[in-house]
Amino acid sequence: MIMRSILLFFVTYLSILNVYGQIQIFRTGDNGNIITSPEYIEPFINGTHSDIEPYILKETSVINTDVGYTIRCLRYNGWENETGDFNVIEINTGQGEVLNLQYDEGWERVSMPGLQYGNKSFYHETLVNGEVALFFTGATLMSQPPYLTIIILAHGRACLVFNKRMIVNNVVRENGDLLFNLQENVIEWTDEYTPADDAVLHTISIKNGLMYFE
Amino acid sequence: MRILKILFLAISLSMPLTSYACWDDDDDDWGTWDPWNEDDDDDGSYDYDSWTDAGWDGYGSNGKDDGGGSDYDYDDYYGYGVVITPDDNDNDDDWWRQPDQGDDYSNDENDIENDNSDDDIIDDKNIDNKDELNRKTPSQITNTAKNTVATIISKYGTKNAYCNFGVKIAFKSLFNKNDLEGKRANDMVRYWMNNPIHWERISITNAQRLANEGFFVVAGWINPTGNSGHVVVIVPGESTYSGSWGGYVPNAMDTGYMKRSSCQPISKSFGSSKKNEVVFFKYK
Numbered sequence: 001m002i003m004r005s006i007l008l009f010f011v012t013y014l015s016i017l018n019v020y021g022q023i024q025i026f027r028t029g030d031n032g033n034i035i036t037s038p039e040y041i042e043p044f045i046n047g048t049h050s051d052i053e054p055y056i057l058k059e060t061s062v063i064n065t066d067v068g069y070t071i072r073c074l075r076y077n078g079w080e081n082e083t084g085d086f087n088v089i090e091i092n093t094g095q096g097e098v099l100n101l102q103y104d105e106g107w108e109r110v111s112m113p114g115l116q117y118g119n120k121s122f123y124h125e126t127l128v129n130g131e132v133a134l135f136f137t138g139a140t141l142m143s144q145p146p147y148l149t150i151i152i153l154a155h156g157r158a159c160l161v162f163n164k165r166m167i168v169n170n171v172v173r174e175n176g177d178l179l180f181n182l183q184e185n186v187i188e189w190t191d192e193y194t195p196a197d198d199a200v201l202h203t204i205s206i207k208n209g210l211m212y213f214e
Numbered sequence: 215m216r217i218l219k220i221l222f223l224a225i226s227l228s229m230p231l232t233s234y235a236c237w238d239d240d241d242d243d244w245g246t247w248d249p250w251n252e253d254d255d256d257d258g259s260y261d262y263d264s265w266t267d268a269g270w271d272g273y274g275s276n277g278k279d280d281g282g283g284s285d286y287d288y289d290d291y292y293g294y295g296v297v298i299t300p301d302d303n304d305n306d307d308d309w310w311r312q313p314d315q316g317d318d319y320s321n322d323e324n325d326i327e328n329d330n331s332d333d334d335i336i337d338d339k340n341i342d343n344k345d346e347l348n349r350k351t352p353s354q355i356t357n358t359a360k361n362t363v364a365t366i367i368s369k370y371g372t373k374n375a376y377c378n379f380g381v382k383i384a385f386k387s388l389f390n391k392n393d394l395e396g397k398r399a400n401d402m403v404r405y406w407m408n409n410p411i412h413w414e415r416i417s418i419t420n421a422q423r424l425a426n427e428g429f430f431v432v433a434g435w436i437n438p439t440g441n442s443g444h445v446v447v448i449v450p451g452e453s454t455y456s457g458s459w460g461g462y463v464p465n466a467m468d469t470g471y472m473k474r475s476s477c478q479p480i481s482k483s484f485g486s487s488k489k490n491e492v493v494f495f496k497y498k
Contacts, residue, residue, distance in 0.1 A: 045485075045487040046487075047458070047460070047486055047487070049457065049458075049460075051457075052457065076457065078457050079457045079458065081454050081455065081456055081457070081479050081481060081482070082456065082457060082458045082481055082482070083481070083482050083485075104458050104485070104486055104487070105458075105485050105486070105487075140471060140472040140473070141470075141473070141482060141483060141484065141485055142435060142443075142444040142470065142483065142484050142485055142488065143375040143377050143399065143442045143443070143444045143470035143471040143473075144437075144441075144442070144444075144471070145471075185441055185442070186374075186375045186441070186442045186471045187374065187375065187442075188375050188378065188398050188399065188442040189374075189375075189376065189378075189379065190396055190397075190398060191396060192369075196398050196442075197441070197442070
């Protein structure tokens with residue numbers, strides 16, 4: 001009887017861990033506002049540059065959900081010798097600009113193993129209640145993981161909800177769920193057979209239209 | 215027993231709740247970090263027409279502009295019709311080209327070691343005999359960089375971080391020494407810093423010129439978190455204007471994560487936000 005109770009305890013504990021180990025990256029408030037979590041949003045480190053405008057338009061996309069969103073990806077002027085494909089993300093609705101992000105090191109065209117998405121500047125996935133998640137990947141340099149930048153479009157607004165250095169090892173879709181397998185560190189090698197670090201792995205999953213980080 | 219079960223259930227329900235993320239209702243609170251305030255302005259775009267496939271034609275300077283546009287072509291990087299254009303005007307603001315002005319930023323207040331003396335900055339007029347022993351031809355360094363990148367690709371592929379291997383292989387190829395064996399990037403930079411007999415700290419201002427003169431020049435960044443840092447070899451070529459760094463930058467061989475280039479502007483190897491933390495050394 002005691003053994004059964006102990007077993008029941010561990011089964012319950014593990015099942016709860018499985019639920020609570022996955023933490024929602026953002027929530028939607030009662031008024032439709034996106035509620036972010038600061039621990040998932042690292043600031044972009046940018047310099048002050050006097051001669052980078054006018055920006056050069058690299059790509060324009062339109063996404064229609066509750067309202068129409070125009071996403072423009074632009075390059076700083078004169079930055080041909082720099083990393084990344086574009087440095088500015090502008091998102092507009094009919095009401096005007098709703099988000100503008102700038103990043104000196106730049107974002108690159110999306111290339112995630114397992115994700116067939118052509119030669120686009122971002123990947124998008126529809127979430128619950130018509131919300132849309134945009135996934136951008138930053139440029140790689142200094143042997144550091146690139147930024148994974150996630151923007152949510154909802155209720156006529158656009159909101160940065162995730163910006164952390166993460167390598168996307170691959171993307172898997174199973175039973176309608178989408179799983180991004182991530183790694184937060186780059187593995188360096190001291191010799192041919194000895195990795196200096198262990199990979200620190202995470203996942204972002206989209207289940208039933210909700211986005212979780214683990 | 216039922217009480218025991220309820221107790222277990224209550225404990226197990228309460229424990230993971232503490233792992234919840236701290237939610238913040240302010241969804242726009244990611245600020246723009248703007249620590250840089252540079253007014254250095256150089257609107258002279260670089261003329262890549264000076265790159266040819268004619269091979270290395272010397273590292274002397276003629277200071278002339280051949281009138282070409284900025285038709286950058288990555289393939290052209292592999293040719294070395296190099297013309298160095300030193301700056302004779304000490305009154306302008308292009309500080310990155312004025313090694314004798316004392317404002318070379320590896321030695322200014324932002325310097326990683328806050329060393330304001332010029333003692334450790336190489337004087338190109340005083341290349342001693344020992345220096346000469348470790349001096350190669352520019353084409354030797356260029357070819358070594360190409361061979362090193364080819365070796366890294368064939369042995370380890372095109373993705374993983376092998377910047378330390380790249381520098382180690384290039385160094386061994388040129389000098390047949392194992393000094394850099396078994397070192398990670400952070401360790402390698404510390405080793406350079408701690409061995410001034412063989413590794414002389416130089417400024418970014420001199421890095422390209424010394425590589426063009428056949429010296430083995432390296433650059434590195436120590437990751438303060440302890441995670442992987444980054445190291446590269448400066449290779450012969452012509453400095454390239456970098457908007458992000460706000461000046462002309464040397465070229466580097468980079469075999470770091472997702473990098474397999476035998477020659478690219480160093481601004482593609484190190485982020486501009488780290489430019490004051492990147493240190494340069496000459497092997498002597």
